[in-house]
Amino acid sequence: MKFARDTWLVAQRQMQLLLRNPVWVFVGVFQPVMYLLLFAPLLKPALNAPTQAEAYKIFVPGLLVLLAIFGGLFQGFGLIAELRAGVIERSRVTPVSRLALLLGRALRDVVSLLAQAVIITLLALLFELRVFIGDLLLAYLMLALIALMTSAVSYGVALKVKSEDALAPVMNTVAQPVLLLSGILLPLTFAPGWLQRIAEWNPFSWAVDGTRALFAGDLGNDKVWQGLTIIAVLAAVGVAWAARQFARSVR
Amino acid sequence: MIQTRGLRKSFRSRAGRQHKTVDAVRGVDLDVAEGEIFGFLGPNGAGKTTTLRMLATLITPDGGQATIAGADLLRNPAEVRRRIGYVAQGGSTWDDSTAREELVLHARMYGIGKADALRRAERALAAFQLTEYADRKCKTYSGGQRRRVEIALGIIHDPRIVFLDEPTSGLDPQSRAHMWDEIRRLRAEGMTVFITTHYLDEADALCDRIAIMDHGEVVAEGTPGGLKREISGEVLLVGLDAAATPQAAQLLDTEPYVTKLETVDGGGLRLTVDEGATAIPQVLRRLDQSGLRLSSIELHRPSLDDVFLTKTGRSLRES
Numbered sequence: 001m002k003f004a005r006d007t008w009l010v011a012q013r014q015m016q017l018l019l020r021n022p023v024w025v026f027v028g029v030f031q032p033v034m035y036l037l038l039f040a041p042l043l044k045p046a047l048n049a050p051t052q053a054e055a056y057k058i059f060v061p062g063l064l065v066l067l068a069i070f071g072g073l074f075q076g077f078g079l080i081a082e083l084r085a086g087v088i089e090r091s092r093v094t095p096v097s098r099l100a101l102l103l104g105r106a107l108r109d110v111v112s113l114l115a116q117a118v119i120i121t122l123l124a125l126l127f128e129l130r131v132f133i134g135d136l137l138l139a140y141l142m143l144a145l146i147a148l149m150t151s152a153v154s155y156g157v158a159l160k161v162k163s164e165d166a167l168a169p170v171m172n173t174v175a176q177p178v179l180l181l182s183g184i185l186l187p188l189t190f191a192p193g194w195l196q197r198i199a200e201w202n203p204f205s206w207a208v209d210g211t212r213a214l215f216a217g218d219l220g221n222d223k224v225w226q227g228l229t230i231i232a233v234l235a236a237v238g239v240a241w242a243a244r245q246f247a248r249s250v251r
Numbered sequence: 252m253i254q255t256r257g258l259r260k261s262f263r264s265r266a267g268r269q270h271k272t273v274d275a276v277r278g279v280d281l282d283v284a285e286g287e288i289f290g291f292l293g294p295n296g297a298g299k300t301t302t303l304r305m306l307a308t309l310i311t312p313d314g315g316q317a318t319i320a321g322a323d324l325l326r327n328p329a330e331v332r333r334r335i336g337y338v339a340q341g342g343s344t345w346d347d348s349t350a351r352e353e354l355v356l357h358a359r360m361y362g363i364g365k366a367d368a369l370r371r372a373e374r375a376l377a378a379f380q381l382t383e384y385a386d387r388k389c390k391t392y393s394g395g396q397r398r399r400v401e402i403a404l405g406i407i408h409d410p411r412i413v414f415l416d417e418p419t420s421g422l423d424p425q426s427r428a429h430m431w432d433e434i435r436r437l438r439a440e441g442m443t444v445f446i447t448t449h450y451l452d453e454a455d456a457l458c459d460r461i462a463i464m465d466h467g468e469v470v471a472e473g474t475p476g477g478l479k480r481e482i483s484g485e486v487l488l489v490g491l492d493a494a495a496t497p498q499a500a501q502l503l504d505t506e507p508y509v510t511k512l513e514t515v516d517g518g519g520l521r522l523t524v525d526e527g528a529t530a531i532p533q534v535l536r537r538l539d540q541s542g543l544r545l546s547s548i549e550l551h552r553p554s555l556d557d558v559f560l561t562k563t564g565r566s567l568r569e570s
Binding site for chain 2: 016017021093094095
């Protein structure tokens with residue numbers, strides 16, 4: 001009860017500050033929109049897809065997962081600003097739940113990611129993408145779990161390194177191989193065998209496969225529940241680890 | 252209200268490949284009574300902030316015990332958090348929030364309901380003369396205004412003790428005087444106030460009792476007046492010609508109220524006396540009777556810096 005109240009308190013404050021400056025939501029969505037408009041049209045011939053809609057069913061899920069990964073991983077920067085302002089320390093002298101300090105912030109990130117995902121989906125509809133609403137909601141659940149995990153990890157790392165200068169290279173180093181090994185831009189079915197073996201160890205590759213299956217309307221595909229399970233477990237681990245950082249971070 | 256025994260904390264720091272352990276606080280015993288302003292005086296790096304952060308549950312002590320407002324610091328930090336307020340040195344407000352938003356949020360983090368939090372915020376804004384700026388963003392405030400918001404945040408839940416880390420550092424003299432009044436007002440309301448400072452005048456003027464800290468240890472504790480009395484009375488500086496100095500020294504050396512006599516290079520005497528106010532007329536009379544003319548006489552009361560100097564061999568101003 002107290003935990004739920006505390007989480008809501010933190011989330012509310014973060015949402016309030018976000019809405020005071022909603023331009024960031026649109027800045028975040030700018031890059032994927034560019035991909036959608038300027039890169040996706042190349043895909044029909046490149047992927048040998050029968051129609052433009054087919055190509056979008058492959059590309060848009062990947063783009064959304066990309067947005068969730070990157071949107072989350074870079075949330076730590078905001079936390080470092082809060083650390084510097086003393087806001088985190090001020091919270092830590094109160095009896096407020098440490099898990100709530102993390103989860104309230106991550107919740108805001110999930111909400112802003114979902115808003116961006118809706119913008120992308122609506123734009124993709126203009127390009128004749130069609131997807132069942134039930135499948136789409138399940139895909140959004142996948143995206144929410146990804147954003148929860150990546151933002152939690154980003155907050156945890158931010159509390160450990162405590163400076164933007166250190167956070168940026170850490171996040172870029174993590175994000176780059178994760179991105180390339182998840183078949184986001186092009187499906188890994190084109191990859192040579194060794195590359196596919198490595199990608200099997202990348203949880204986001206499972207997430208992308210699962211989301212693609214959902215966009216294809218293939219709800220019964222094993223990849224759907226496998227992807228959701230893997231990401232859910234990792235999100236739980238990430239949140240637990242980051243909450244520990246909130247409980248004991250010094251300064 | 253606060254009692255600590257043997258409180259310790261060391262940090263591991265790394266220089267290149269070598270690990271080094273720094274003993275930031277090495278066994279601090281403190282007794283702070285209810286309703287007093289207790290000052291923690293010492294140079295930067297003496298361990299004041301580390302001790303304060305331990306007492307405020309922000310870092311875990313390596314050893315020792317502490318009871319704060321009746322709650323055990325090591326066994327029950329959650330209860331300590333409910334009973335204390337803490338205002339950090341470097342600020343704690345968010346640029347894009349308003350004072351009112353910050354106060355309401357902070358009250359609610361202590362589990363206070365929304366309506367009550369709004370009432371408390373209103374009251375705190377009035378008490379700290381911030382009502383006028385209540386709905387402006389914190390980034391528009393002056394240093395003094397912002398510090399007042401931060402103190403208001405620290406006491407929004409009516410704690411029994413508030414810890415203020417260097418509450419006046421970086422403030423201009425006027426804001427500083429204003430802040431002293433605010434701190435005295437808290438005491439008048441029955442709150443125990445624990446401050447750290449490296450300003451001698453602040454410790455002297457504001458605090459009921461002080462502990463002087465150096466290299467992670469408390470080297471002296473008492474009232475500012477008591478600590479000053481403890482060291483060697485008061486000093487009279489008598490200005491004399493170099494030629495007259497030896498004779499004057501001879502005359503005054505045998506006087507009963509002079510506990511110590513030193514000659515100053517280039518002429519003049521430095522007399523240590525129990526009480527300057529009664530010694531001055533006697534010195535004047537004695538020298539006058541012998542026809543010795545003095546150029547100046549100056550009474551030097553011991554300052555907390557002299558206390559620090561006696562206890563540590565260094566001046567606080569230099570360290």
